[in-house]
Amino acid sequence: MKKRALVILAICLIVPFSLSARSFYDVSLGFGGAYSPSDDSGYFSQMSNGENWKFGGELLVRMSFLQAQVFVFPSQCSDEGQGALLIGMAGINTPLVGDLLHLELGFGASIMYVLSGEDNRTSYYELADKSPASTSSTGVFEATMQSPVYLMAGVATELGSVGFHVRYLMESAATLETVADSQSWWKMFQLKDSTLSLALSLKMF
Structure with missing residues (x-):
């Protein structure tokens, strides 16, 4: 049974590659606005x-x-503190119009890290309910489990090693904790805010 599952997975990976002129594997760095x-x-x-x-x-x-990506955005928090929003996603990147246009779909977790400053003596994580969680008493994993889940939908086009991406990043009412709860997973599709993201990417290898 395990061998059959591995064969099916291999076919799913190879077939889209064989129908496209794109390389099987690439790593890109990008910059853009949201x-x-x-x-x-x-x-x-x-x-x-x-x-x-x-x-x-x-x-x-x-x-x-298959696609994995990490977004980093400087952000201002509810108490005017300065921090960074990190979003990690897994999803798909599949041809939509030959090799000209590709569809990007993703799902992932986020974490908001706020630096220490004049108004806050210690750094903290801002959770989904906007409450602060001190970094000295809350671990990264625990904070991520209580931070918003994000969904992504977009399109991308490539010209040589340069790519252009237009995406919607959607913050849901769910966290990883509620997604794991069989009675609350539907909150993942209860959207709170949407962000339009425009980005350029450059293939490194």
């Missing part, structure tokens, strides 16, 4: 406001149609 409107006056009408944009980087690893 746009989130500050109110409900109109989603795209506030794009000219620089305060609604934040810029960050990403690391993307693809093997056939």
Whole structure:
């Protein structure tokens, strides 16, 4: 049974690769902007406001149609503290229109790390309910389990070693703890905020 499962997995990895001119494996670094409107006056009408944009980087690893990526965005927290939002995702990257356009879908966890400053003496994690959890008493794994789950949907195109990505990053009402709960997993599809992400990536190898 295990051998049959391995054969099926191998076929799933090889077939999309054989139908595409892309390399089987690549690693890319990216940089881009993420746009989130500050109110409900109109989603795209506030794009000219620089305060609604934040810029960050990403690391993307693809093997056939499987993809893993990490996003890092500087962010301001609910108490005006300065920190960084990290989002780790696993998903798929599969041809949509030949080798011209690719579909990206992902699911993953996040963690918000806030630096120590004038208003807060110690660094902390901001959890899904916006409550602070001191880094001295809360581990990274524990904080990640209580932080929002993100969903992603987007498209990408490549020109040589340069890629351009347009994605929606959607914060859900779920955390990894609620996803693991058989009675609360549906909260993963209860979306709270959406962010439009535009990014350029460069293949390293």
